[in-house]
Amino acid sequence: MRASLFITCYNDTLYPETGRAVVRLLERLGVDLDFAPQQTCCGQMHANTGFRCEAFSQAKRFIRLYQDAETVVIPSSSCVAMIRDQYPGLVAELGNQELRQQFEALVPRVFELSEFLIDRLGVEDVGAYFPHRVTYHASCHGVRALHLGDRPWRLMAKVRGLDQVPLQNIDRCCGFGGTFSVKNAEVSSAMLAVKLQDVVATGAEYCTALDNSCLMHLGGAMHRQYAGMKTIHLAQILASTEDCPAEATL
Amino acid sequence: MSHVVPNLVNLDPRTAPPFPQAALPMLRNPQLRKNVGHAIDVIQSKRAKLVAEKTDWQELRSAAADIRMHVLENLGSYLEQFEANCTAAGGAVHWAADAEEARHIILDLLRQENASEVIKIKTMTSAEIQLNPFLEASGVRAYETDLAEIILQLGEGEPSHIVVPALHVNRSQVREIFARRMGLKDLSDDPQALTNAARHYLRQKFLTIPTAISGANFLCAETGSVSVVESEGNGRMCLTLPRAMITLAGIEKVVPRFQDLEVMLQLLARSATGERMNPYTSLWTGVTPGDGPQRFHVVLLDNGRSSMLAHPKQRQTLKCIRCAACMNACPVYRQTGGHAYGSVYPGPIGAILTPQLMQMHHAQSLPYASSLCGACYEVCPVKINIPEVLLELRAQVTDIERKTFSRFLDPMYLGLRIANLLFARAWTFHLAQWFGRIGLSLFTRKDGWIHSLPSMGGKWTQTRDLRGLPGQNFHEWWAARRKEAK
Numbered sequence: 001m002r003a004s005l006f007i008t009c010y011n012d013t014l015y016p017e018t019g020r021a022v023v024r025l026l027e028r029l030g031v032d033l034d035f036a037p038q039q040t041c042c043g044q045m046h047a048n049t050g051f052r053c054e055a056f057s058q059a060k061r062f063i064r065l066y067q068d069a070e071t072v073v074i075p076s077s078s079c080v081a082m083i084r085d086q087y088p089g090l091v092a093e094l095g096n097q098e099l100r101q102q103f104e105a106l107v108p109r110v111f112e113l114s115e116f117l118i119d120r121l122g123v124e125d126v127g128a129y130f131p132h133r134v135t136y137h138a139s140c141h142g143v144r145a146l147h148l149g150d151r152p153w154r155l156m157a158k159v160r161g162l163d164q165v166p167l168q169n170i171d172r173c174c175g176f177g178g179t180f181s182v183k184n185a186e187v188s189s190a191m192l193a194v195k196l197q198d199v200v201a202t203g204a205e206y207c208t209a210l211d212n213s214c215l216m217h218l219g220g221a222m223h224r225q226y227a228g229m230k231t232i233h234l235a236q237i238l239a240s241t242e243d244c245p246a247e248a249t250l
Numbered sequence: 251m252s253h254v255v256p257n258l259v260n261l262d263p264r265t266a267p268p269f270p271q272a273a274l275p276m277l278r279n280p281q282l283r284k285n286v287g288h289a290i291d292v293i294q295s296k297r298a299k300l301v302a303e304k305t306d307w308q309e310l311r312s313a314a315a316d317i318r319m320h321v322l323e324n325l326g327s328y329l330e331q332f333e334a335n336c337t338a339a340g341g342a343v344h345w346a347a348d349a350e351e352a353r354h355i356i357l358d359l360l361r362q363e364n365a366s367e368v369i370k371i372k373t374m375t376s377a378e379i380q381l382n383p384f385l386e387a388s389g390v391r392a393y394e395t396d397l398a399e400i401i402l403q404l405g406e407g408e409p410s411h412i413v414v415p416a417l418h419v420n421r422s423q424v425r426e427i428f429a430r431r432m433g434l435k436d437l438s439d440d441p442q443a444l445t446n447a448a449r450h451y452l453r454q455k456f457l458t459i460p461t462a463i464s465g466a467n468f469l470c471a472e473t474g475s476v477s478v479v480e481s482e483g484n485g486r487m488c489l490t491l492p493r494a495m496i497t498l499a500g501i502e503k504v505v506p507r508f509q510d511l512e513v514m515l516q517l518l519a520r521s522a523t524g525e526r527m528n529p530y531t532s533l534w535t536g537v538t539p540g541d542g543p544q545r546f547h548v549v550l551l552d553n554g555r556s557s558m559l560a561h562p563k564q565r566q567t568l569k570c571i572r573c574a575a576c577m578n579a580c581p582v583y584r585q586t587g588g589h590a591y592g593s594v595y596p597g598p599i600g601a602i603l604t605p606q607l608m609q610m611h612h613a614q615s616l617p618y619a620s621s622l623c624g625a626c627y628e629v630c631p632v633k634i635n636i637p638e639v640l641l642e643l644r645a646q647v648t649d650i651e652r653k654t655f656s657r658f659l660d661p662m663y664l665g666l667r668i669a670n671l672l673f674a675r676a677w678t679f680h681l682a683q684w685f686g687r688i689g690l691s692l693f694t695r696k697d698g699w700i701h702s703l704p705s706m707g708g709k710w711t712q713t714r715d716l717r718g719l720p721g722q723n724f725h726e727w728w729a730a731r732r733k734e735a736k
Contacts, residue, residue, distance in 0.1 A: 009673070009679070012723050013686065013719065014717070014719065015724075019727070019728075020727060023728075035725070037728075038675075040673040040675075041673045043673075050643075050644030050646075050647055051667075052645040058674075061673075140623035144624035145624060176621065177620070177622055177623070178622075180620070181709075181710060183618050185712060186273060187269075187270065190585040191581050193713075216717075220715045220716055220717075221713065221714045223715040224713065224714055
């Protein structure tokens with residue numbers, strides 16, 4: 001199976017270890033992975049802040065770049081949600097017929113990481129080993145836009161050594177919301193404070209998710225508060241093995 | 251005991267401070283956050299149980315969404331049908347283009363009744379047009395009869411929720427207001443005692459004031475009927491004892507057929523209060539000789555609504571049946587309560603409704619008062635895609651900003667415009683990453699984390715740290731690995 005990795009601007013810049021983990025994981029599962037060096041951003045930040053023309057120019061770029069890809073895998077629910085939920089409107093409004101056709105042909109081949117593993121590769125046991133207490137934060141886009149359902153749990157259940165701790169109010173927003181975290185910094189912080197209480201109360205060592213944006217928000221507060229917990233993208237847990245544990249790649 | 255509601259509350263969108271600023275005192279108010287959180291948890295858990303037991307919930311939502319959208323697409327003809335049938339049944343229908351016209355129509359009707367006092371069923375639409383202060387200034391005293399509205403009226407507070415307007419007030423605060431305003435210095439905060447105090451206060455009003463004002467949950471075009479749903483029976487009292495009734499309703503409240511209420515009422519009670527059915531559902535059609543008000547008026551209010559119909563993506567806002575499920579589900583509302591929204595319509599629906607009612611001249615911070623988490627859309631009984639409308643409105647706010655000079659002073663605006671240029675090519679994006687790494691390294695401490703940033707970045711670091719940028723981006727790692735492999 002061939003797949004093209006769209007790493008996202010955010011992961012490329014801030015969380016390369018997540019990208020490395022995706023590569024290690026997918027190659028271990030026999031996926032022939034490529035990476036288009038021209039890739040930049042899906043346009044979510046612009047679209048969500050009201051910069052529609054700018055978001056469209058990035059959407060157009062994305063569609064053109066991946067039109068020949070067999071599948072596109074993206075380790076970020078919110079970027080996949082951007083493509084599925086917002087590209088149609090942008091393309092309909094600002095695009096031409098050719099772009100609309102290219103988009104319609106492409107969108108069924110775009111997968112979030114857990115979708116790719118379960119729906120496309122048909123694997124739940126990825127051969128991972130991660131001997132830690134972990135709690136999973138169901139990010140807003142994963143749960144309400146992509147409807148990931150139990151996919152993350154099916155993957156985590158097969159990770160050897162992983163002790164999964166349930167999180168109260170699991171699908172409540174952490175308050176990140178992209179530029180919301182800056183435009184409404186105080187409200188965002190209040191939401192974060194409440195979320196962090198639930199996360200810390202699990203007593204887990206790690207909080208994981210399929211979005212590094214939420215994890216940056218939670219992790220930033222954990223670090224500030226010496227909360228004694230860390231964040232880790234699920235890709236890094238799934239890539240982790242006895243021989244090459246996740247910590248070594250951090 | 252401090253006043254229940256901070257004096258900073260301003261629910262006039264034309265003068266209210268922007269959301270981030272208005273939210274600050276709410277965030278700092280432990281009592282308010284506790285009251286709001288507790289009240290919402292109670293409603294939410296009741297709602298969740300009742301929705302779960304309804305196996306056709308999604309079908310009901312779809313039906314309701316279709317009915318409401320059909321109404322909006324044919325609003326003119328359904329309103330005319332309502333007018334004809336209401337008039338035929340003995341009612342009188344008045345059309346108000348804006349708040350001012352509605353206020354004057356209502357005042358004129360009250361003067362025809364020689365009313366110096368009027369009793370009111372809870373109506374947020376009357377708060378939208380700021381009816382009570384207008385009537386007061388014109389010599390008519392309006393008495394609220396809904397318990398929450400009484401609390402707010404006596405406590406000189408403002409509504410913070412559209413279904414439970416005094417959600418932010420707890421019972422010890424209610425006791426304080428009632429004791430002070432009703433002269434009951436020995437009143438306890440036992441709910442029964444508080445209810446009795448309100449009942450005693452209300453009974454006098456019901457028995458002595460022969461004129462009433464109501465809102466409407468639904469107008470039925472087919473029959474010309476008006477429906478009001480409520481929990482306390484105060485509405486039923488206002489509908490039976492007075493000689494004259496004036497109903498104020500937004501033009502979007504109409505449903506085509508009587509039968510459509512079957513769908514709407516099932517959704518509304520479950521979504522609003524977590525009940526299978528609300529205790530009192532009143533339906534009346536014009537005037538019935540010898541029974542109830544003998545003079546009946548409906549004031550149909552536009553006040554910005556018809557201008558919303560022109561926008562294909564935004565018009566769904568008018569599908570709203572005012573259940574407030576969106577605000578109960580909203581993680582932002584949960585922290586701020588309703589007053590931060592600077593409007594009688596708070597929460598996610600307020601964030602999209604208020605700026606549109608203001609035709610985008612005011613309340614421009616509200617479309618940004620959301621993390622776009624989507625919880626509102628998930629619970630909305632008429633499937634209003636609130637995040638979609640928020641984004642639409644954000645685009646409009648940005649388009650307004652594009653024409654102003656002050657955009658050059660807005661770091662967010664400049665940053666996003668520049669970022670767009672950088673994202674257009676890989677090499678400019680990579681160059682920006684390189685500059686970003688150098689720039690941020692100046693702020694990165696020995697532990698590898700950034701604890702404090704200037705300007706917009708300081709908004710982040712005021713409560714969170716930021717990990718310093720890694721020495722190697724992913725694409726650099728990939729390129730190096732490729733090279734190695736060759």
